[in-house]
Amino acid sequence: MNDDARTNIGTPAPTPAGPGSAELxxxxxxTRDELGRTVEALAAKADIKAQAKEKAALVTEQIREKTGHAARLVKDKTPDPLLEKAAQAAEQMEETAVKAARYATDQTPDPLLEKAGQAAAAARANxxxxxxxxxxxxxxxxxxxxxxxxR
Incomplete structure (x- = not known):
């Protein structure tokens, strides 16, 4: 390669002004457009991270659909009295858990609660x-x- 060719890298070559120049x-x-599309397609195929995210999103959506469908089937096939009893039991369990948490908080000395809070914050930070x-x-x-x- 000569020095003249090296200095003209990236500069457009002179175009002929003849009858076939517009066609050329x-x-x-x-050709440039096709090459650009080909490069974009190859880049998309090489982007494994984007492909994995796309596949994960698709699988997640499928799981959501199937889970929703299964939940509707269970609800439709479960007798109403059983659903009501389950809702009541869940409500009672929640109330009991809240009472237990209040009792534990009320019975625990304040310095111990503070130390537990500090320990939890330190654990989250480290x-x-x-x-x-x-x-x-x-x-x-x-x-x-x-x-x-x-042994």
Missing amino acids: RDQVER RTPLLVVGAAVVVFLLVRRGRGHR
């Missing part, structure tokens, strides 16, 4: 190290248990 320009433009330590403890216990069975 049209052909070049069509989630990764806590998970690593927890995993290490589990591995240690499994190894120790495995050695105990060999």
